[in-house]
Amino acid sequence: MFDIFACLRDDHDLRLVVLAAIICLLSTSTAVLMVRQTPRHGIAPLHKWAALGGIATGFGIWSTHFIAMLGYDPGVVIGYRPVLTLGSLAIVLATTTGAFTFLVRRQSVAATTVAAVVTGSGFAVMHYAGMAALEMPARIIWDWRYVAASVALAIAPLIPALHLAAGRRDRLSGVTSAILLAGSVIGLHFTGVAAISLVPERMPEGLLLLSPQTMAGVVTAVSLALLALCIASWWLYRQTAAVIIVSERQFSALVMGITDCAIYMLDSNGRVANWNMGAQRLTGFGADEVVGRLDLSRFYTDEERAGDGPKRALAHAKASGKYTGEGWRLRKDGSRFWAHVTIERVADEEGRLIGYAKITRDMTQFKDNQDQMNEARRHLDAALEHMHQGLCLFDADERLILHNSRFAQIWKLPPDSFLPGMSMTELARISLEARTGTEVSEERLAAACDMLRQTLVGDNPSPLIHEFNENFAISISSRSLPDGGLVCTHEDITERCRSEAQIAYLAHHDGLTGLPNRSKFTRWLDREIENAGLRNRRVALVAIDIDRFKEINDIHGHGAGDDVLRSFALSLTDALEDEECAARIGGDEFVVAKIFDSQAQLDDFVARIEGCSSPRHGHMPLFQVAASLGIAVYPADAQSRDALLNNADLAMYRAKASPTEQICFYQSGMDEHARYRRQLANDLRQAIDRSEFHVAYQPQKLLQSDKIVSYEALLRWTHPRLGSISPDEFIPLAEETGEIFRIGEWVLRQACAEAAQWDEEIGIAVNLSSVQLMQPDLPETIASILLEMRLPPRRLELEITETAFITDKVRALHILRRIKNLGIRIAMDDFGTGYSSLDTLHSFPFDKIKIDKSFLLGAEQSGQARAIIRAILGLGRSLDIPVLAEGVETEGQLQLLRDEGCEEAQGYLLGMPLIAPRGQACAAILG
Numbered sequence: 008m009f010d011i012f013a014c015l016r017d018d019h020d021l022r023l024v025v026l027a028a029i030i031c032l033l034s035t036s037t038a039v040l041m042v043r044q045t046p047r048h049g050i051a052p053l054h055k056w057a058a059l060g061g062i063a064t065g066f067g068i069w070s071t072h073f074i075a076m077l078g079y080d081p082g083v084v085i086g087y088r089p090v091l092t093l094g095s096l097a098i099v100l101a102t103t104t105g106a107f108t109f110l111v112r113r114q115s116v117a118a119t120t121v122a123a124v125v126t127g128s129g130f131a132v133m134h135y136a137g138m139a140a141l142e143m144p145a146r147i148i149w150d151w152r153y154v155a156a157s158v159a160l161a162i163a164p165l166i167p168a169l170h171l172a173a174g175r176r177d178r179l180s181g182v183t184s185a186i187l188l189a190g191s192v193i194g195l196h197f198t199g200v201a202a203i204s205l206v207p208e209r210m211p212e213g214l215l216l217l218s219p220q221t222m223a224g225v226v227t228a229v230s231l232a233l234l235a236l237c238i239a240s241w242w243l244y245r246q247t248a249a250v251i252i253v254s255e256r257q258f259s260a261l262v263m264g265i266t267d268c269a270i271y272m273l274d275s276n277g278r279v280a281n282w283n284m285g286a287q288r289l290t291g292f293g294a295d296e297v298v299g300r301l302d303l304s305r306f307y308t309d310e311e312r313a314g315d316g317p318k319r320a321l322a323h324a325k326a327s328g329k330y331t332g333e334g335w336r337l338r339k340d341g342s343r344f345w346a347h348v349t350i351e352r353v354a355d356e357e358g359r360l361i362g363y364a365k366i367t368r369d370m371t372q373f374k375d376n377q378d379q380m381n382e383a384r385r386h387l388d389a390a391l392e393h394m395h396q397g398l399c400l401f402d403a404d405e406r407l408i409l410h411n412s413r414f415a416q417i418w419k420l421p422p423d424s425f426l427p428g429m430s431m432t433e434l435a436r437i438s439l440e441a442r443t444g445t446e447v448s449e450e451r452l453a454a455a456c457d458m459l460r461q462t463l464v465g466d467n468p469s470p471l472i473h474e475f476n477e478n479f480a481i482s483i484s485s486r487s488l489p490d491g492g493l494v495c496t497h498e499d500i501t502e503r504c505r506s507e508a509q510i511a512y513l514a515h516h517d518g519l520t521g522l523p524n525r526s527k528f529t530r531w532l533d534r535e536i537e538n539a540g541l542r543n544r545r546v547a548l549v550a551i552d553i554d555r556f557k558e559i560n561d562i563h564g565h566g567a568g569d570d571v572l573r574s575f576a577l578s579l580t581d582a583l584e585d586e587e588c589a590a591r592i593g594g595d596e597f598v599v600a601k602i603f604d605s606q607a608q609l610d611d612f613v614a615r616i617e618g619c620s621s622p623r624h625g626h627m628p629l630f631q632v633a634a635s636l637g638i639a640v641y642p643a644d645a646q647s648r649d650a651l652l653n654n655a656d657l658a659m660y661r662a663k664a665s666p667t668e669q670i671c672f673y674q675s676g677m678d679e680h681a682r683y684r685r686q687l688a689n690d691l692r693q694a695i696d697r698s699e700f701h702v703a704y705q706p707q708k709l710l711q712s713d714k715i716v717s718y719e720a721l722l723r724w725t726h727p728r729l730g731s732i733s734p735d736e737f738i739p740l741a742e743e744t745g746e747i748f749r750i751g752e753w754v755l756r757q758a759c760a761e762a763a764q765w766d767e768e769i770g771i772a773v774n775l776s777s778v779q780l781m782q783p784d785l786p787e788t789i790a791s792i793l794l795e796m797r798l799p800p801r802r803l804e805l806e807i808t809e810t811a812f813i814t815d816k817v818r819a820l821h822i823l824r825r826i827k828n829l830g831i832r833i834a835m836d837d838f839g840t841g842y843s844s845l846d847t848l849h850s851f852p853f854d855k856i857k858i859d860k861s862f863l864l865g866a867e868q869s870g871q872a873r874a875i876i877r878a879i880l881g882l883g884r885s886l887d888i889p890v891l892a893e894g895v896e897t898e899g900q901l902q903l904l905r906d907e908g909c910e911e912a913q914g915y916l917l918g919m920p921l922i923a924p925r926g927q928a929c930a931a932i933l934g
C-alpha cells in the first residue's frame with residue numbers, strides 16, 4: 008500500500024499545495040457555475056457556457072498541477088520541456104471543453120459517465136505529460152499500480168461531480184460538485200506523484216528548457232488570468248441571475264395574478280405542474296389539490312374522455328406546436344362551463360419537450376349569447392324564408408346585404424345568380440332580364456332604379472306597382488333605414504291584379520252573358536247622349552224582353568233559360584256595329600243603343616236587332632223564342648237618359664201586350680197609359696177601405712136538371728171616377744203590388760158569409776190567385792174564416808189555375824193538400840189554356856175541371872175546339888173528375904154540351920153574375 012498523505016507531507020511545500028488547492032477549487036466552482044447556466048433570451052447558448060466552464064477547468068487544473076509540481080521539488084529539477092508542458096495544457100483544455108459541451112447537450116447518465124471518463128482521462132494525460140516534461144539528472148521509475156490508481160481516482164469522483172453540476176440547481180449540490188471535481192484533481196496528482204521513484208542519471212546536454220523560475224512566472228500569470236476569468240464570470244453570473252430572477256418573479260406574479268383566464272403549466276405527461284389564480288377560480292379546485300396531482304383529463308367531460316379528447320389535444324399540441332379548441336369542461340362541483348382552450352407546446356433551447364402551457368377561458372356567457380344570437384338568426388332566417396314577399400336589404404352604398412329565396416322565386420332568378428355586395432342597379436338588371444327574357448337598356452335600368460328611389464321620398468311612401476304583362480305584376484315597397492341603407496319588399500301581385508281586373512269586369516259586366524251591365528251601359532249612354540246633344544246627332548234605344556221567358560225557365564229548366572239568354576246575347580254582340588252598345592239589365596231584359604244620323608241607319612239597326620231573336624239565327628236554341636222590342640229615340644222621344652230608358656220600356660210593354668206587334672216605337676200616349684196603371688194600383692190599395700168592392704155570384708148548374716149546384720164568386724170594383732173596372736184588369740195589378748192578399752181574404756170572407764145564408768146544398772166557388780197560394784198560412788186563414796162564418800168546408804170550392812204550379816210546384820201542392828185536408832174542394836180553372844194541363848191534373852186530385860170558356864166560345868165555328876171539349880170531358884170521365892164548361896152564351900152551345908155529355912155548366916145563358924143571388928138561389932131550389 009502506498010500513502011498519499013505521506014507523499015504530501017514529505018515531498019511538498021505546503022504553501023504551494025494550499026495555493027494549488029485554492030486555484031483548483033476556484034476553477035472547479037467556475038466550471039459548475041458555467042455548466043449550470045440555463046438558456047435565456049439574449050444570453051449565449053448553453054454549450055458556449057459549458058465550453059467556458061471547460062476552459063476555466065482546463066486552465067485551473069493545469070495551473071494546479073504545475074503549482075503543485077513547483078511545490079514538489081526533489082531538488083533536482085533543472086527545467087521543463089516547453090513542448091510537452093504546453094501540449095499538456097492543450098490536451099486538458101481540449102478534453103474538458105469537449106466533455107462539458109457534450110455533457111450539457113446530452114443530459115443522461117451515460118452522457119455523464121462518458122463526460123467523466125473523458126475529463127478524468129484528460130486530467131491524467133495532462134498530469135503524466137506534465138511529469139514527462141520535467142528534466143532532471145535522474146531517471147523516473149514508474150510504479151504502474153499507482154499510475155492505474157491515479158487514473159481511477161481521477162475518473163471516479165467526476166461521475167457524481169458532473170451529475171450534480173448538470174442535473175441539479177441547488178447550492179449544496181454545486182459546492183459538492185466543485186469539491187468532487189477538485190478531489191479528482193488532487194487524488195490524481197498526489198497518487199501520480201507517489202507512482203514515481205527517481206534513479207540518478209546523467210542529463211543529456213544542449214536541451215532547450217524552461218527554468219523552474221520561468222515556469223513559476225508562467226503558472227502565476229495563468230493563475231492570475233484564471234482568477235480574473237473566474238471573478239468576471241462570477242460577476243456576470245450574478246448579474247444575469249439577478250436580472251433573470253427579477254424578470255421571472257415579475258412574470259410569475261403576472262401569470263399568477265391573472266384571474267379571468269386560467270393558465271396551467273402541464274408537464275410532458277399532461278399533469279398540472281403549476282397554475283394561476285384564474286385556473287383556481289375557474290375550476291374551484293385549490294392548488295394543493297391539483298398541482299402535481301391531477302392531469303388535464305380531470306377537467307374534461309366523460310364523453311370527451313371516452314373519445315380520448317385530452318390525449319388528442321396534447322398530441323396535437325405536441326405535433327404541431329399548438330392546439331386550439333372549444334368544449335364543455337368540468338368544475339370541481341361537477342358543473343360545466345364552455346371553455347376556449349389553447350395548449351402550446353413548451354420546449355427547451357434544444358427543442359426538447361418540457362411540457363405545455365394551457366390557457367383556458369370561460370366562454371359560457373359568450374356561448375350563451377352566441378347560441379341566443381344563432382337562435383335569433385335562425386328564427387330570422389326562417390321568417391325571411393317563409394315570407395310571402397321577396398326581400399332585399401341594401402347598405403348605404405346600395406350594395407346588397409341580404410335577400411330571401413322568395414325574392415329569387417318572384418324574379419325567376421337562379422339562386423346562385425346574385426351575391427351579397429352586388430349593386431342595386433346590377434340586381435335590377437338581372438331581375439328584369441330574367442323576367443322579361445330580353446336585354447335591358449341602360450336608360451330603362453336607370454329609370455327603374457330612380458323610380459325605386461323616389462318611392463323612398465316622403466313620410467308615407469307608396470309602393471311602386473308595375474304590370475309587365477298579364478302573367479306578371481309586382482308591387483315594390485321600399486323603406487329607408489337609419490344607417491342610410493334601404494329595405495325593399497317585392498310582392499308578386501299578378502293574381503291580385505287578375506282578380507281586381509276580374510272584379511272590375513264583373514262589376515261592369517253581366518256574369519252570364521258577358522255583356523255590359525246596367526251601370527256600364529248607363530255610363531256609356533250618358534256619355535253618348537251628351538255627345539249627341541253637342542253634335543246634333545240622335546241616339547236610338549231598344550228595350551228588349553224575351554217573351555214567355557219565365558215559362559221557358561219553368562218548363563225547360565233554368566239551364567235552358569240561361570242558354571236562351573246567352574245565345575241571345577251572342578246574337579246581339581254579333582249584330583252590333585260601330586257606335587252601338589248592348590247590355591243585359593235584368594233577368595230577360597236587354598237594351599241596345601245606337602248613335603245615328605239618318606232614318607236609314609235606324610231602320611238597318613232595328614232590322615239587325617229584330618233578327619237576333621229569330622229562330623233562324625245561328626245562336627238561338629232549337630225551340631221557338633220570341634222577343635218584344637220597344638224603341639225610343641233621343642232627343643225626339645226623351646231628353647234624358649232615364650226618360651229614354653223609360654219610354655223604350657213603355658214601347659216594349661206595348662209590343663208585349665200586343666198579339667200582333669213584336670216591335671213598337673214609342674208614342675207620346677204610352678206614358679199616359681203607364682201613369683194610368685200606376686194611379687189604378689194606388690186606388691186599388693184604398694178600394695177595400697172605401698167599400699168600392701162587391702162580389703157578384705154566377706150560378707153553376709147541372710145541365711140535366713137545370714139545378715143550381717153552386718155559385719162562383721166574382722169580384723167587382725166600382726171606381727169612384729172610372730166606374731166599373733174588370734177583374735181581368737185589376738186582379739193582375741193587385742197580384743203585382745201584393746194587394747191580392749188582402750183582397751183575396753176579403754172576397755173569401757164575403758163569399759163565405761153570403762153562402763152561409765144560402766140553402767145547405769148550394770156550394771160556393773171562390774177564385775184563388777196563384778200568388779195567394781204562396782202564403783204559408785193560407786190553410787189556417789181559410790179554416791178560421793169558415794169557422795167564423797159557420798160554413799161547412801165541403802160547401803167551399805177553390806178555383807185555381809195552372810199558373811199556381813209554375814213558380815214553385817212543390818210548395819203549391821203542399822199548401823193545396825193541406826187545404827184539401829180541411830175538406831175543401833179544389834177545382835182546376837181555365838183548363839186547356841196552359842202548357843201542361845195534363846201534367847197538372849196528374850199532380851193533384853182535383854175535385855172539378857173547368858173547361859176554359861174560350862173553347863166553348865169557339866166551339867160552334869171550330870171543330871178543333873169542339874174536339875178539345877170532347878177530349879176533356881172524356882178525360883174527366885176516365886179520371887172520375889166532374890167537368891164544368893164555362894162561357895155558355897147560346898142555346899147552341901148548351902145543346903153541344905148536352906150532346907157531348909157534359910154535366911155541369913156556367914155562362915151568361917144560365918145565369919149572369921148577380922149581386923144578391925139569395926132570392927134566386929131559393930127560387931132555383933124551389934123551382
Ligand code: C2E
Pocket residue numbers: 705720721722723733734735738751754774775776806836837860893894895896913914915916920
Ligand atoms: P174566371 O174565373 O174564368 O171567371 C169567369 C169569367 O167569365 C167572369 O169574368 C165571368 O163574368 C165571365 N163569364 C161568365 N159567363 C160568361 C159567358 O157566358 N160568356 C163570357 N164571355 N164570359 C162569361 P169576370 O168576372 O170579368 O172575371 C174575370 C176573371 O177575373 C175571372 O175569370 C177570374 O179569373 C178573375 N176574378 C174574378 N173575381 C176574382 C176574385 O175574386 N178573385 C180572383 N183571384 N180572381 C177573380
Ligand code: CA
Pocket residue numbers: 719774806836
Ligand atoms: Ca173562375
Ligand code: CA
Pocket residue numbers: 836837857859860893
Ligand atoms: Ca174560368
